[in-house]
Amino acid sequence: MAKQLEPAFALVDCNSFYASCARVFRPDLARVPIVVLSNNDGCVNPRSYDAKPFVKMGEPYFQIRHKLKHHGIVPFSSNCALYGDMSGRVITLIESMVSAVEAYSIDEVFADLTGISNLSALGRRIRSQVLVFPSE
Incomplete structure (x- = not known):
């Protein structure tokens, strides 16, 4: 038997799927922190690992624009x-x-x-x- x-x-x-998808078409951002914004760019949705120490999930984009720029974090609209x-x-x-x-x-x-x-x-x-x- x-x-x-x-x-x-x-x-x-x-890993960080939405951010990873954005990087496929922007290989120059391979080592740059990224956040992906919800529909209509309302708030932070997924974040790359290197962005997580600086930005919380769900933070309103209009309130943290300065923080993103300060830390060199690149925002992307949802796709x-x-x-x-x-x-x-x-x-x-x-x-x-x-x-x-x-x-x-x-x-x-x-x-x-x-x-x-x-x-x-x-x-x-x-x-x-x-x-x-x-x-x-």
Whole structure:
């Protein structure tokens, strides 16, 4: 009788997804703190990791413009079409590397890793491919 494989799953979560999407088209901002503003530029929504020490989630943009400028933080308006497109690309890429995925949110998927022996190598491969795919 064949040995049944132990199920294994991972939650793949993109880091600061909206800010990362903005940086795809602005590689000059790779090391610059970024915030993405809510619809109609009302308040800070996602922030890059390097912006988090200076700006709180949900702060009204009109109240913190001076703080952003002081810390060299670049604000971006929301671009929901871009985020949806980039999410689809990331999911498609991950689907090509594992047996099954289930989207959990725009920047998170559950991946079925059952039967994959070197999980660290797979994680590095997914990360490296996600980091380069938009420029291909």
